[in-house]
Amino acid sequence: MTTTGKSRSGSDGGKSGNDYNRYTPADIEKKWQVKWEKDGIYNAADHVEGKENYFSLVMFPYPSGDIHMGHWFQYSGSDAYARFKRMQGYNVLHPQGFDSFGLPAENAAIERGEDPREWTYLNIENSRRQFREMGASYDWTRELVSSDPEYYKWNQYFFLQFLKNGLAYRKNGQVNWCPNDQTTLANEQVKDGVCERCGTTVTKRLMPQWYFAITKYADELLDFGGLDWPEKIKTMQRNWIGRSTGTTIGFDVSEFAAGEQIDTFTTRIDTVYGVTFVVLAPEHPLVEKLTQPAQKAAVEGYVENAARETEIERTSTEREKTGVETGAYCINPLNGERVPVLVGDYVLATYGTGAVMGVPAHDQRDFIFAKKYDLEIRVVVAPPNWDGGELEEAWIPAGTQVNSGEFDGMSSKEGIEAIANKIEANKWGERTITYHLRDWLISRQRFWGTPIPIVYCDDCGTVPVPENFLPVLLPESLKFEADGKSPLAMDPNFLNATCPDCGKAAKRETDTLDTFVCSSWYHLRFASPHPGEDPFDDEQVRAWAPVAAYQGGAEHAVMHLLYSRFFNKALRDLGYVDFDEPYTKLTNQGMLTKDGGKISKRSNPLPPDPVVERHGADTLRCYLMFLGPWDQGGDWSDSGINGITRWLRRIWDVAQRDESSLGSTGDETAERDLARAAHSTTQRVLADMDAFKFNTSIAALMEFTTALIRSYDAGKVSASAWREGVDRLLLHTAPLAPHIAEELWERSGHSYSIHLELSPKFDESLTVTDTVTLAVQVQGKLRDQVEVAADIDEAGAIAAAKSAENVARHLDGMTIVKEIYVPGRLVNIVVRPAN
């Protein structure tokens, strides 16, 4: 085997003397990257005769400086999938761009005096380089940069369409404020009471802000019909939307405030006869009116205190519930009872009606509250076999109505309906559906975003900027102060405008749009990147959208992924698209960690460039995909990458062996063995790639690589069979390691490009064997193995099993009770001692 000998003796790891043919990624990767791009082989035509379009999209990155290792993990897998689909015969659109508005650019400006625009576009330049070095199959002709005026112009345009159609509005209210980022936040962007971006505790502020009316779509957003999404994401969205059905009921307080009533919402109206108090949120508008002179000082102090606490603190189950009496009473319309009105900070003004009816017997928080303030606990839904005595804790489940007037004896389920009917009949209240979801707050007090196209005129009020004046451009160079305030409000050139209606001097809106607006419709722009005078071209969008396969992180479950669904439905209703959902199939890649922790530039760095330099892009891509299941993420370790390096070297070696040492006809058994390995490899790889199981795909290809080497070394297969095997290996490797596959495809004498070829097919009849090895168990314990014909019948298999040496021993002196035969797998013989 002179050829193998030559390549082996040469591959000694030396750096000098490249006289032998060694796999050096640096030599081939750059070459192909340049050629692929020059030839535009990944550029998608909107229509290709005989091919079905397939839009495979991965969430575009924020260009924070580097494409980091987490990005490599995400984009290697999604690229391999897009390449795989292309080789499955689809006309694939796999675009890439940059989500380039956002705070880090401004922070760089504030901290280091850099211009946010320059900073951003330099980062984009670097990220483009890294994407190219990855060998990703993006159609760069469709690249999209969300901070380009030609893109954000359309954010402004859609804002105006939404405004015109009642889907955007401005309202004054309590909003989430991040003191560090100096901006308001949408509810979705507050996690555990802290800013989702920077981790600072979020406070409340009263200020006028712009909103998108996502709640109008709350019910439709609960419908995931036809979506192939992870259950986890759907559950998170359902929970976030938080639809609950119940009853609103008014408690009369006219005794203390003329004509007023306290509205409360409850999902458990069956417990209404158990109301022994009513609690108002400290911010509730009636607090002041109801507070009696004797309680004034106590209530005011309490309200002031509550204002300083976060919602998390206030609603924590750990914390003791506190409250203070207003001195006022209200009337329960069902039984006419007069119950005290309190103020308690565990009630939030922002949810429901800002007041709750206190039913201590059937709500744990109310129970604790009542115990503390010595309020009556009256059972109205009896637990089974209730003895009429006091409860140890609140009884939450259903039961039988008691102490509930005419409703006594009903089940609580019947009670809910009957009591709600009575309330509606008497106009005391009504059945109500509430949602946890709030309208999407889109105003940000930041510079580096899409200016909201609004002008405020003393005479005309709030005036939208006419569409033909768009885009409202961000000013070029501005001063950034360390106090973090948006420089837009400070810039007279931007701030001062003329009113589009009356032409008088007016002030421009200085807030910018939440950057999630950009990502809400970017997929449509990818489908139609250069549409001329429209946000996108209908024909092109129809050709590609909705996105067939979307990949990205689960952290966007209730932000981007929910906003984007809303946006799509709004655009549909305004006539811009004709489908209901933007992303048909969603796959979440897991998180890549290092030493179990989050990878971060400062504390836990893992820059990809040095790894690429040392091992090559193909090696890194494959290693990241081989770490474990892609949707579960993985933990980076330096040690394992050698396994991939070795594998690619073995491919390099086997694909370039001299086939002239093999004959023109091969040994029948050897040929069949190789064919079986080939076809079962294809079977495994096709199924695994389609399911994003890159790790097991690679494992199958490693096994097949070994099989090819063995069969060459044994010298019994024909040159053509072996060559067919090598081609198959290269074709399956192409989506995973595109450069080496292309290089070896060329060196094998095939025509360019392997990436425009189709995946190999498999013949199921060739994947099976003539004989199978059956495991033989006695009492479910493995005792021996027997080789039998694959098509053996049950009696034959059992007979063969019994005759196996080690089995016979375990059957000695036993009576056979039962024999189980699983074709192709095992025989299990159940015995008991013979008497």
Add this chain to the structure above:
RNA sequence: GGGGGAGUGGCGAAAUGGCAGACGCGCAUGCCUUAGGAGCAUGUGCCUUAACAGGCGUGUGGGUUCGAAUCCCACCUUCCCCA
């Protein structure tokens, strides 16, 4: 407090009712080289045994089944989401 993942060799992991540990890392031995992350072969869950063979083994405890990593119940640990 509620909801959802996950728990398998020294390590990353396979296997979703049928031979646990595929594939890879690491390690060991040998070969070839010897230039300092090269290559090849063999082995590698734990325990008993010279060997044949046997026992144990997928977080813990129970259950269903001829047979359970896989299904059911309870618990422990851990991660994520929500309060």
